[in-house]
Amino acid sequence: MSAAWRAWRRREWVLGAGLAWALPGAFAADGELPVPASMADALAAALARREPLVVMASLVGCPFCRIVREHYLLPAWRDGAAIVQIDFRDPRSVRDWEGRATTQGALVKTLGVSVAPTVMFFGRGGREVAERLSGTYISDFYGAYLEQRLEQARAAVRS
Template identity: 40%
Template sequence: MLAMLANAVNAAASAAAPAAKANAGTSAATPPASLPPVPLALDLQRDGIAAARTGMPLVLFFSLPDCRYCHTVRHSYLAPMQHSPYVVREIEVGGSLAVTGLDGAATTHAALARRFGVQFAPTVLFLGPAGAELAPPLKGGDTAGMYGAYLDARLATARHAISATLRPERKAP
């Protein structure tokens, strides 16, 4: 799904600017200039509830300032997801910004990174309503042009984990 969105954005950019054809054939997308960046995490409890209502994972993007790989992941893959049912939030690994955690307790971006064991940026986590990881973390940037496929696979795994918990148990006949 995300790869298709990225390809659609690439196609629009290619039509508007012939120079954008250099990106054709990759799953990386160049979002329109009007697309805002990924929102910073401020209230993960609220965000977790919003994600649960849609039956989607909460997507947390851990980044560092001046990280070129973080910039690519943010703008080419996660910013376009703002027009999807996913709730995506950015957390600065060493940041002191105050945030409400999934449990409602006050914390900081840096403390959340430690809590989730994030030591590398970019790292993307896929969480369920209670904060459990639903898919393996996606670590690193798009160095081989496969990031969109890796992201799509993690999102599918997380959605499957959520749908499995929502299915009623079947009793043997």
Template identity: 50%
Template sequence: MSLCNLWMTRRAAVLGSLMACASTTALAETASLPVPSSLPEALALALKSGNPLVILASLEGCPFCKIARENYLSPLQINPDNFIVQLNMRSQQTVVGFDGLSHSHDQLLKSWGIKVAPTVLFVGLSGKEIAERLVGGYLPDFYGAYLDERLNVARAVLSKAGAAR
């Protein structure tokens, strides 16, 4: 084997090892959102802090869902007053819905008319949506702004409802 071929072989081996390490690290650092067992309980915790319950309707393998979850929603969880959960399209995992009954994630999302992943919902008192849904991936330049706008609307609705009590 020539010196050049030996160098190229070693270089490829080193690069392959580095890529394997990087992908393993990336998988270990993948952000996730909690999957609730009870939406009324999750909502009660959110409302206690004066915030809406934010629900991500996600689909396994969806690259846009991954971006929404990892780049926009998971970072919001740094603030412990933000309550963000995930329900999964096509999942048969069960959750107690706002009606007090047990549903699969897929059944519940279909009953809410969700057909696009990702969809982000902003839920307030009595399990009612209190801001416009954030449907689809949008352009990355604007997704954060759209999310912030809807969160502000939802918080204002909750604040107004609290003042009316």
């Protein structure tokens, strides 16, 4: 095993261990983003690292959601961005910003999301700190739009 491979695996393990600590019960399967047990806890963990919490509202089977998740958000998550996913129709329990039990689907409605995928950026107090990315844009530009919103959200969190 080469030194570069060992370093990469160590980095992946450290990132995974850090996320496991930050988002209890939210391990991501291959090709999936972590699912939060608590939005407030996920936000607190992100803010402790001086990062915004990026939340993707997705829909099972949505091909556009898969593209955004696999080509844009998973690489950013692997690079250390605080990203979680909630689903329009998922009945699994999640605690909202105030710690109340709800479902992922109900949380999506509470957030006023009507288009899949929608990517949101949260800062202190559960307040959105950058414009949402709703739906998909021309694929050549989606990465630029995402990076612009992420930088805006980071600046808001770090100010």
